[in-house]
């Protein structure tokens with residue numbers, strides 16, 4: 001479960017000593033954003049993590065723009081893992097780039113497929129989800145659900161499978177992911193890939209969740225396999241508790257954060 005509040009290893013200026021043992025640390029803004037799939041995986045594997053208190057995000061931004069070592073790309077999320085037996089010591093896994101963090105957790109917790117075939121398929125889905133998340137972010141956050149943008153989005157990314165086949169649109173859409181699930185292309189067990197949950201399922205869940213938040217009826221009727229998969233992930237032990245918890249952040253910035261990066 002997420003753990004916020006003052007932690008001894010977070011300094012006043014928002015920096016912290018990576019060598020301090022205890023919890024894994026997730027630094028991110030107080031929104032779901034790019035960190036949400038990471039939080040879902042941590043919840044599923046039953047780990048408690050420390051999350052940056054919203055109050056120190058300004059200081060962290062200051063550090064982020066001064067120090068390259070922990071922030072080579074001057075972006076969040078950043079994740080510092082705790083050590084474990086047989087693995088690197090606490091603080092040595094110190095990552096930015098949300099997908100690198102997801103893949104690290106997948107490797108560490110056995111959520112990255114059982115062979116190269118499954119791992120490659122998981123990568124495909126992760127990459128498709130990143131592409132699609134960027135598109136929904138544009139419509140929902142940047143264009144603030146402008147009706148024209150929503151209509152264009154519904155006709156492209158959310159187009160039904162039959163239309164996609166006859167259209168010139170390139171790239172993944174929800175129909176592509178629906179097809180993967182509904183046809184059991186990579187899993188006969190209701191997961192994205194293979195016989196059990198993998199990091200691809202948490203990425204996919206988050207994408208569906210964002211769409212359900214705005215277009216629940218449309219998504220449920222047009223993409224029933226995605227909706228069913230969403231319910232399956234939401235019911236997982238650990239995930240269900242996280243989703244119901246007060247510590248789950250909102251999707252978008254509140255007014256006090258207007259203009260902040262996301």
Ligand SMILES: N[C@@H](CCC(=O)N[C@@H](CS)C(=O)NCC(=O)O)C(=O)O
Pocket residue numbers: 033034074075076077096097098099261262
């Ligand atoms: N490809 C990166 C993108 C990270 C990114 O864009 N982070 C944003 C927040 S979601 C950020 O830190 N922006 C701060 C800034 O630009 O100052 C990832 O997936 O982690």
